[in-house]
Amino acid sequence: xxxxxxxxxxxxxxxxxxxxxxxxxxxxxxxxxxxxxxxxxxxxxxxxxxxxxxxxxxxxxxxxxxxxxxxxxxxxxxxxxxxxxxxxxxxxxxxxxxxxxxxxxxxxxxxxxxxxxxxxxxxxxx
Amino acid sequence: xxxxxxxxxxxxxxxxxxxxxxxxxxxxxxxxxxxxxxxxxxxxxxxxxxxxxxxxxxxxxxxxxxxxxxxxxxxxxxxxxxxxxxxxxxxxxxxxxxxxxxxxxxxxxxxxxxxxxxxxxxxxxxxxxxxxxxxxxxxxxxxxxxxxxxxxxxxxxxxxxxxxxxxxxxxxxxxxxxxxxxxxxxxxxxxxxxxxxxxxxxxxxxxxxxxxxxxxxxxxxxxxxxxxxxxxxxxxxxxxxxxxxxxxxxxxxxxxxxxxxxxxxxxxxxxxxxxxxxxxxxxxxxxxxxxxxxxxxxxxxxxxxxxxxxxxxxxxxxxxxxxxxxxxxxxxxxxxxxxxxxxxxxxxxxxxxxxxxxxxxxxxxxxxxxxxxxxxxxxxxxxxxxxxxxxxxxxxxxxxxxxxxxxxxxxxxxxxxxxxxxxxxxxxxxxxxxxxxxxxxxxxxxxxxxxxxxxxxxxxxxxxxxxxxxxxxxxxxxxxxxxxxxxxxxxxxxxxxxxxxxxxxxxxxxxxxxxxxxxxxxxxxxxxxxxxxxxxxxxxxxxxxxxxxxxxxxxxxxxxxxxxxxxxxxxxxxxxxxxxxxxxxxxxxxxxxxxxxxxxxxxxxxxxxxxxxxxxxxxxxxxxxxxxxxxxxxxxxxxxxxxxxxxxxxxxxxxxxxxxxxxxxxxxxxxxxxxxxxxxxxxxxxxxxxxxxxxxxxxxxxxxxxxxxxxxxxxxxxxxxxxxxxxxxxxxxxxxxxxxxxxxxxxxxxxxxxxxxxxxxxxxxxxxxxxxxxxxxxxxxxxxxxxxxxxxxxxxxxxxxxxxxxxxxxxxxxxxxxxxxxxxxxxxxxxxxxxxxxxxx
Numbered sequence: 001x002x003x004x005x006x007x008x009x010x011x012x013x014x015x016x017x018x019x020x021x022x023x024x025x026x027x028x029x030x031x032x033x034x035x036x037x038x039x040x041x042x043x044x045x046x047x048x049x050x051x052x053x054x055x056x057x058x059x060x061x062x063x064x065x066x067x068x069x070x071x072x073x074x075x076x077x078x079x080x081x082x083x084x085x086x087x088x089x090x091x092x093x094x095x096x097x098x099x100x101x102x103x104x105x106x107x108x109x110x111x112x113x114x115x116x117x118x119x120x121x122x123x124x125x126x
Numbered sequence: 127x128x129x130x131x132x133x134x135x136x137x138x139x140x141x142x143x144x145x146x147x148x149x150x151x152x153x154x155x156x157x158x159x160x161x162x163x164x165x166x167x168x169x170x171x172x173x174x175x176x177x178x179x180x181x182x183x184x185x186x187x188x189x190x191x192x193x194x195x196x197x198x199x200x201x202x203x204x205x206x207x208x209x210x211x212x213x214x215x216x217x218x219x220x221x222x223x224x225x226x227x228x229x230x231x232x233x234x235x236x237x238x239x240x241x242x243x244x245x246x247x248x249x250x251x252x253x254x255x256x257x258x259x260x261x262x263x264x265x266x267x268x269x270x271x272x273x274x275x276x277x278x279x280x281x282x283x284x285x286x287x288x289x290x291x292x293x294x295x296x297x298x299x300x301x302x303x304x305x306x307x308x309x310x311x312x313x314x315x316x317x318x319x320x321x322x323x324x325x326x327x328x329x330x331x332x333x334x335x336x337x338x339x340x341x342x343x344x345x346x347x348x349x350x351x352x353x354x355x356x357x358x359x360x361x362x363x364x365x366x367x368x369x370x371x372x373x374x375x376x377x378x379x380x381x382x383x384x385x386x387x388x389x390x391x392x393x394x395x396x397x398x399x400x401x402x403x404x405x406x407x408x409x410x411x412x413x414x415x416x417x418x419x420x421x422x423x424x425x426x427x428x429x430x431x432x433x434x435x436x437x438x439x440x441x442x443x444x445x446x447x448x449x450x451x452x453x454x455x456x457x458x459x460x461x462x463x464x465x466x467x468x469x470x471x472x473x474x475x476x477x478x479x480x481x482x483x484x485x486x487x488x489x490x491x492x493x494x495x496x497x498x499x500x501x502x503x504x505x506x507x508x509x510x511x512x513x514x515x516x517x518x519x520x521x522x523x524x525x526x527x528x529x530x531x532x533x534x535x536x537x538x539x540x541x542x543x544x545x546x547x548x549x550x551x552x553x554x555x556x557x558x559x560x561x562x563x564x565x566x567x568x569x570x571x572x573x574x575x576x577x578x579x580x581x582x583x584x585x586x587x588x589x590x591x592x593x594x595x596x597x598x599x600x601x602x603x604x605x606x607x608x609x610x611x612x613x614x615x616x617x618x619x620x621x622x623x624x625x626x627x628x629x630x631x632x633x634x635x636x637x638x639x640x641x642x643x644x645x646x647x648x649x650x651x652x653x654x655x656x657x658x659x660x661x662x663x664x665x666x667x668x669x670x671x672x673x674x675x676x677x678x679x680x681x682x683x684x685x686x687x688x689x690x691x692x693x694x695x696x697x698x699x700x701x702x703x704x705x706x707x708x709x710x711x712x713x714x715x716x717x718x719x720x721x722x723x724x725x726x727x728x729x730x731x732x733x734x735x736x737x738x739x740x741x742x743x744x745x746x747x748x749x750x751x752x753x754x755x756x757x758x759x760x761x762x763x764x765x766x767x768x769x770x771x772x773x774x775x776x777x778x779x780x781x782x783x784x785x786x787x788x789x790x791x792x793x794x795x796x797x798x799x800x801x802x803x804x805x806x807x808x809x810x811x812x813x814x815x816x817x818x819x820x821x822x823x824x825x826x827x828x829x830x831x832x833x834x835x836x837x838x839x840x841x842x843x844x845x846x847x848x849x850x851x852x853x854x855x856x857x858x859x860x861x862x863x864x865x866x867x868x869x870x871x872x873x874x875x876x877x878x879x880x881x882x883x884x885x886x887x888x889x890x891x892x893x894x895x896x897x898x899x900x901x902x903x904x905x906x907x908x909x910x911x912x913x914x915x916x917x918x919x920x921x922x923x924x925x926x927x928x929x930x931x932x933x934x935x936x937x938x939x940x941x942x943x944x945x946x947x948x949x950x951x952x953x954x955x956x957x958x959x960x961x962x963x964x965x966x967x
Contacts, residue, residue, distance in 0.1 A: 002585065006584070006585040009581055009584055009585060010581055010585060012581070013577050013578060013580070013581030016577050017574040017577055017578060020570050020573055020574050020577070021570065021574065023375060023570075024375055024376070024377055024569075024570040025567075025570065026375075028375065049370050050366070050367060050369065050370015050371045050373065050374065050376075050378075051370060051371055051373065051374030051376050052374070053373075053374070055374055073366075073370070074297065074300075074301050074304075075363065075367060076298075076301065076431075076432055076435065077378070077609075077612075079294075080552055082552055082553070082554060084553060084554045084559075087549070087553065087635065088549075089548075089549060089552025089553060090552070091294065091548075091552075093293050093294060093297065094297055111562075113562060115552070115554075115612075115616040116565070116609070116611075116612025116613060116616060117558065117561060117562035117565045117566070117612055118376075118378050118379075118565060118608065118612055119376070120376070120562075120566070
């Protein structure tokens, strides 16, 4: 016999699941634009701590990009960042700033992630 | 940019005139006559400069100056202002004993006052000094002393790569220690927690802590307090990890564990605090044991995984460890041991037997045999003579020699190899993209499954439904292991690519590694790949009345005057058989025909059939003999002494010793072997037959090689091309996998997806074998990780319960989860024991 409590519980479960899906996979706000420095590089600082902050970086194409990663955690998961589309990767020792340079030639969206793909970010090239 | 590359070191000394000092400064740029005059004039205009000599050829500047009026730094700065770069070196020193920002200024000023130092920057945070100085005027030891005088300790940082590695190692072992400590802490607390959580299993406790009694509630309450530090200290990283992820709207392993252990803890807390809200006393159970044991086991798993992951990069550690620490350089005519960082391009370095060759260079004096196995994978020592290239980090065995450094620092072959391997280990195999997509959805899906199954158990499950609901919820969260999935590909790739490097095979990316396993066809360039690329004397056929030696002797004597590659082959051949060559005179080259000269009073002719008919020499049966040689891919030449045909000499680009076995090995891997060459069909097919290739593409112009590859690809094949990185670059790029055969120190050939450091074709076989072994390992890991999750999660959700009554305990789930990721990494480490199927060399 299904009671009223059961119905509430089931509805509650469905609501929680919807909430989870929306929270993790729902639409995200647009990213941070990399600043154009006087040396001609588009530069941005990325904090690595449980994820990438900012995780969406907007740059312009055909201008060199310099991303400074600073990892502030010791979990081994995030010890590497990989820009597979640009063939770049770097080890990120805790507490040090590591710079990655590349030239995005074509507009588009390029993912970057840790080695295991748990942390991910996006580079939007305009 | 690379000023240091083209300069020698600076030397200083006391000049003949009293009170004067002189300095020899290396100039980075070549200086023209006019520039030299100008520079000299400008320098002489400076106060304190006595004389200036510019050695434009040696790029040296010799200045005599009064130290009282002028110091070296001003001098160098003035030279720079005039637009000339002076060779300087930069270094980093680790500094100890700095406490405040003022220390920074003190050290910087001390350094700047030190003669020879051009600039100094001290960083308080990293405790490092970055110093630009003139090598030869001051050295590392001098810099260290200067800092010590200021009251601080300084020591050299090892090569940047090595220090980075040390730091990484240190961080890793620190992390390992912390995890292990947390494990022990959680494990020790787990023991009493488990015992008192189930008092009904222990007769003594059952009577004391009766069901529903206050005593039981109080003891359980104590357990709850005991597990608090387990959660918030030993398990703190799960919560911080979850929180950091949530801020980015991302979920990870930490999220699962954190929700799981806190759900168990909160339920238990409620059960103790307000048991009356539960419909039955049976429901008021505690799960503190789950919290404590899960934290303990997952921490243990993480620690073991970390340890195992450290081992995956052992190959790169080995490579970095190969680097020599010091070099014995000749400076100002004296042999001095200096740190490897101070070696400049152009330095003459002395190597004694048994010593490590410090940097790349060219032998200038002496000869020896050198063990290059650590770089090329080739186990046979290589003979080195004057003008031969030596590779840094290889070991000199028998003789001593001197060589001129051509590549130092980050330009050496070893440094490039390390960089290439690190880059490749950081790349992703195409299969990883699929896994990435899965892991993006994995954790949230698991949480949703856990919520759903808890709901279903509560509504439809047996009593006590709430207890079952919470058990299923926690178990599902705990058993899911995104780490096993995430680790599967990168760990195997790291080991596999490292293993390749040990064998002298540089696989440039995960992409290349995966594609290499799918190849159908291997295209080999004939010259230099299958053959040695250098003609050699192969046959001597003497006519009646002539000895073979005599024929060779006459031919070599004539050819001694020629510079044609075929001539060199004959002369080398004669030298190899120990012949003493007589003098030849009246040498005459007849283009398109051959050569002639007078040897020991005879006119000796050496050439082709056209030359013979021009000089009316009857050939007779010899024509047949010559054709036979030509059919074998050789170039026959008639030798005429006086007016009699003395015999035939044949020269050919000979096949490398191991080409045939390598080609057979490639075929046994199921690959079709195609040879491509610009030679005529007859020669090409002769060589092809000799080495046993499946197909011969002859008369292909160099620029058409890429087109031939494209044609093969249109047949639906995955084609690889093996060739040298320079002439064959377009073909290598067109191929699905380009194998660039490198020789010597030029390993960073841009063309090519896989670089074979040793010239042997067996490298191709090894590369394919390593790739296959690695991808096999990756698939094992992925299948294992997927199967684990696909089977484990439904069981944890209680899917088996209605049928066979099996429900997993959260404790077993924790053990399974912890061991699954360790298993994946351990399996990847199995690749370290990989050995080539055949033993070559």
